[in-house]
Amino acid sequence: MWTVIVWPLLCLASAVFADDVFKKNIKERNYLLQKELNMMLGNDIVLSDSEDQANKIIMKLKNNELDYGFNNPQYFNYSKHFFEYKDDIKKSELFKLIKDMPKGAVLHAHDTGILSPDYVLSLTYWDDLFVCFEEENIHFLFSLELPKLPCKTAWQLMKHARYSSGNVKKFDAELRKHFTLVTKDPNQVYTDINVVWSKFQQYFITTSSLFSYKPIWEKYFYDTLKALRDDNVMYLEIRSVLPTLYDLDGNKYDAIDTAASYKKVLDTFLEVYPDFYGAKLIYAPLRFVDNKTVKEYLKIAKELKNKFPDLLAGFDLVGQEDLGVPTKEFLQVLSEASDEFEYFFHAGETNWYGTSSDENIVDAIVLKARRIGHAFAIVKHPLLMEEAKERDIAIEVNVVSNTVLKLVEDIRNHPLAVFLSKNLPVVISSDDPGLWEADPLSHDYYITFVGVASRHADIKLLKKLALNSLYYSTFPHKDKLIHEFEIRWTKFIDTIVQDHW
Amino acid sequence: MWTVIVWPLLCLASAVFADDVFKKNIKERNYLLQKELNMMLGNDIVLSDSEDQANKIIMKLKNNELDYGFNNPQYFNYSKHFFEYKDDIKKSELFKLIKDMPKGAVLHAHDTGILSPDYVLSLTYWDDLFVCFEEENIHFLFSLELPKLPCKTAWQLMKHARYSSGNVKKFDAELRKHFTLVTKDPNQVYTDINVVWSKFQQYFITTSSLFSYKPIWEKYFYDTLKALRDDNVMYLEIRSVLPTLYDLDGNKYDAIDTAASYKKVLDTFLEVYPDFYGAKLIYAPLRFVDNKTVKEYLKIAKELKNKFPDLLAGFDLVGQEDLGVPTKEFLQVLSEASDEFEYFFHAGETNWYGTSSDENIVDAIVLKARRIGHAFAIVKHPLLMEEAKERDIAIEVNVVSNTVLKLVEDIRNHPLAVFLSKNLPVVISSDDPGLWEADPLSHDYYITFVGVASRHADIKLLKKLALNSLYYSTFPHKDKLIHEFEIRWTKFIDTIVQDHW
Known part of the structure; x- marks a missing residue:
């Protein structure tokens, strides 16, 4: 008789216990997922009612695209080579919105790689x-x-x-x-990283005497500024090797003159388009050199700083890191000049983990770089990621460039996904969009948003990325810049809501 | 006169200051790099003198291979498809050493995917x-x-x-x-993840009536144990759907009988090879089901636990996660049974960030999984990585599987590199090596060591990975297992030193 009463009670107790476990698990599940969402880049942004409405529209478009790809991976473009889907992107309604979106600044681009092959x-x-x-x-x-x-x-x-x-x-x-690097069957043409880099560098060699004709040089820069403005970019920091220019009269113009050309063009442009907020120069000569040459570079940088204090943002070294001289070889020279210049070093544009090009990241950090170019490999350096975050060193990410230049195939494996998840100080840029026939900035934003970021990442991410590009710039009056950005952003939001609601 | 004296002093002071900055930077550089090395998986291992000697030999071989690839990326195999280089691996002297190395346990493998197509x-x-x-x-x-x-x-x-x-x-x-999945031009044959998964699953369908013939079932398992032992594996935890077996007399054998077959074969094998430490079973039926079926699965699991308490390690669900039912759908049922079974869920074998298959990882964690299968996507979940580490939940990584099944192309982008850098509790396994014609475990170890890990990662990583596979097993007397491992390891080290010094 006793067991007849106790057994059902025990069973009931067990069922209640099991149900408690389930409730606890559901609660913990939601807690962990929510906490992670809160950690993501952009989740400190508080949305207005209008932004919230615009967000719904944007997320509907994004989720439709993702659902289609999830259910039909054969049509999910972003797992393929950029050249296979770049033209399809233009058909996306979400892409059109992102084109219209005020995107702040371009902070990582090379001056002669921005405009299209048709140009x-x-x-x-x-x-x-x-x-x-x-x-x-x-x-x-x-x-x-x-x-x-x-x-x-x-x-x-x-x-x-x-x-x-x-x-x-x-x-x-x-x-x-x-x-252009664009070709049919890119995976068959560019069989390894050196093949694509060789073609990439050949472009700069081939075009050098074309672009360094002074009237063209100035025209190209003017049209670059115009293209950025057309892509809803309001400010630029541009890297240049500052080549020697020439003209038809046999004159040669050195790095200082070349910078003067930029200054002149910029001033003219700003007169015509006072709604553009300007440009600065990162002097970024080639890294395939010895210490003596780096010293000469720094001398030029110093002269630039004296002559054009408002134009020069700082110093960098460029070229394929795996084949170039590692930054540590120049550590003494660069350390000695570190109180004179802001540094914006390329570092870790490699997937050779533990090599000297991988470790260029640590040199960029100890040299107090204000931003790091690419830092693709920093994902394998947990301590350096922490340091970058703590020291507020921005990472200039160029997703399209990294896939075209063969660091990563399926864009969903780009370390940017990790950077976003950890709220690292990321800015999105485009490197050399002309060579892959992309827009000055919109393709990189679109692919980041739809291909790389979490399905949950929404308009807060887009806004934060644009704000970051202003915040991590060297523009002297950021309050004005951000104030103006907010005005444009509000207009953008209102237009979305009006057009789609 | 005053300036004549002071200027040189000021210049000297400035030079001294600059030199100080350099020294500080070098010190900081070394500190950061060393601290990161110390954080890596395996860096708590202290090497004996012999191990140190063997390490020099191994690192010379590894660095030679890496240097060659760094200088000739067209010949760096691990950036290509596994099928293009799997035969080349066999020529590597380092691979031969890794084959000889005692590798501990295989903890993530599916019972009918281990042996070669020739077999x-x-x-x-x-x-x-x-x-x-x-x-x-x-x-x-x-x-x-x-x-x-x-x-x-x-x-x-x-x-x-x-x-x-x-x-x-x-x-x-x-x-x-x-x-086999092996084919020429794999990138053209397997154009997206569903194409390769479809061929992969077709293999299991095609072979099911071949393997489920009881005498073959038992032979296949015996030969699996033998193949593992030949590859210097000492212990196994194998996943099985436990299919119904049949014989020529028209008898049918249910899941419990199938497990009994395993028990019988294992006992025989251990009699013949008493130096093998045994095997356990993870009951892992298909996930394309409803809650009612999962309840039936768990009933079977309970019966297995009662009948074969020493054989059953625990429970899992298998099948392509993106197309299967997400774990959260079964959360209540699995929560209710969570005090009865150890869980070893597949989770995050996807690169769809923020989808339900991506979030299977959080369910595995809240369900207190002892280990997680793949967890490829956990790299995008900083909080879940921390939780896994804190709760000491091992991640069963199968690098070759992930590249063959199209989660990642260039193996250097495999998130395992990040897991190793953060000292996550990683075990290396092989999933279904027969389908890609790899050795039961050696290829995965070799590719991890040379292709994925840092150039600096050395014998400490190899030893730690082997030790982890024992530590994170459910073997009841780990002290004995690890004691035996140490004996074999010492023998392995001595042989390397003797043969190569």
Whole structure:
């Protein structure tokens, strides 16, 4: 009789206990997920009612795209090569919104890699351009007479070459290939990282005498500023090797003159477009050099700082890190100059874990870099990630560049996903968008938002990324910049709500 | 006069200051790098003099391989598809050492995916096997008479089909293709994750009636244990769906009988090879089900626990997470049973950040999983990584599996690199090595060591990974296991030193 009463009670107790466990687990589950959401970049942003409405519209578009990809991975573009889906992106309604979105600043871009191959092609229609076609390479030179520079075949006027080719369309199409990395079957053409870097660097070599013709140099920069403004960017910090410029009269212009050109163009641009907030220069010469040359670089930097205190943001070294000289080789020289310049070093644009290029990140940190270019590899350095966060060193992430230059294939594996999850100080930039025929900034934002970030990441992330690009800039009056950004942002939000509600 | 004296002093002071900055930076650089090295998995291991000598040998081999790849990325295999380099690995001297190395336990493997396609092919030579060739699929059945099961063409004796084909070699080569994922041009054949998963799951469907013939089932498991032992593994925890077995007399054997078969084979094996330390079973049925079925699974699990308390390690659910039912759907049922079973859930074998398959990781954690299978996506969950570490939940990483099943291309981007850098409780395993024609464990160790881990990671990592596989096992007398491991390890070290010094 006793057991008859006790057994059901025991069973009941056990069921109650089991139910308690379930409730506890559900509670813990929700707590952990919510806490993680709160840790993400952007989750300190508080949305207004209008932003909340706009967010719903944006998230509906984002989730539709993700659902479609999740259910049909064969059509999920972002796991493929950028060249295979870059044109599809333009059809996305969400992409159009992101184009319209005020995106703050571009803080990591190289001055001669921003505009499209069509634009570069149009420059070859300028008068007085000579060309030398060699088997693999092309040389350009603006000149009033036949150039005396070495040419394995023969110099000829571009105009002559083009119109004597018999087929201008075909001629231009062939020529255009030198101004882009975009190709069919990219995975078969670019079989390893050195192959794509070689083509990438060849672009800069090929175009150097085209761009360093002073009138073109100035035109290219003016049109860069215009392209950024058109892409809803309000401010720029641009890296340049500051090449020697030339003109038709045989004059040569050194790095200081080249910077002066930038200053002049910028002033003109700001007169025409006073709603643009300006540009600064990061002097960033090549890293394949010795200490003596770095000292010379720093001397030039010092002169730039004296002559153009408002223009110069600071100093960097560029070139493929795996093949270049590691920063630690220059540590003494760079340490000695560290109180004179802001540093913006490229570091860790590699996936060779534990090598000297991987460890360039630590040098950037001890040299008190204000921002680090790429830092792709920092994800494998938990301590350096903490240090970057603590010292508030921004990471300039260029997702499209990293996939085109073969650091990562499926963009969902880009370490940016980790940076966002840990609320690292990230700014999104575009590196050399002209070479992959992307918009100056919008493609990088779009892919970050839809391809890399969590499905839960919403308009707060987009706003924070734009704000970060202003906050981590060296613009002297950030209050004004951010005030203006807020005005534009509110307008953007209102337009979304009006158009979609 | 005054300035004549003071200026040089000021210059000197400035030079001294600059030199101080450099010294400070160098010190800080070394401190940060060293601190990070100390944080890595394995850096608590203290090496004996012999281990130190062996380490030098191993690191010389490793660095030579890495240098070659760094200088010639076109030949750096681990950035390519595993199928393109798996045969090259066998030529590596370092790989031979890793094969000889005692590697502890295999803790994440599926029972019918371990042995090679050649082995599976050999099983088709057994008597009484019937076959039905359909356009895309093959069906097998052992039987004394013509099977009555549906077949779109016609059942025939395998022997007859093979020898009437006119070309046995070609026949076998075609047949073998059903038992492997390995193919030429894998990136063109497996265009997205669902394509490769579909072929992967088709293997298990095709082979099911072959393997579930009771004599083959027992033979396959015996030979699995042998293959593991040959690969210097001393203990196994194997996942099984525990299918219904059959024999020629028309008998059917349910999950409990299937487990009994394992027990019987294991006992026999341990009699023949008393130096092997045994095996346990993780009952891991398919996750494409409803709550009612999960309850039935758990009932079976309970019966297994009662009948074979020493054999059953615990419970899991298997199948492609993105397409299966998320764990949270079963949270109540699994919570209710959580005090009865150890859990070893697959979770986060996805790169869809923020989706329900991604969030299976949090369910595994709140359900107090003892280990998590894959947890590939946990890298994007900083809080869950901390929780896993704090609660000492091991992560069962299967690098080769993850690259073959298209979660990551360049293995250097595998999140394992991050796990190692943060000293997460990692165990290395192999999932289904037969399907990619890899060794039972050595390929995963080798690729982890050379392809994924830091260049600085040395023998301490290798030893720690092997020790972790024992420590995070459910073997009841770990002291004995680890004692035996240490004996074998010392022998291994002595042999390296003798052979290479």
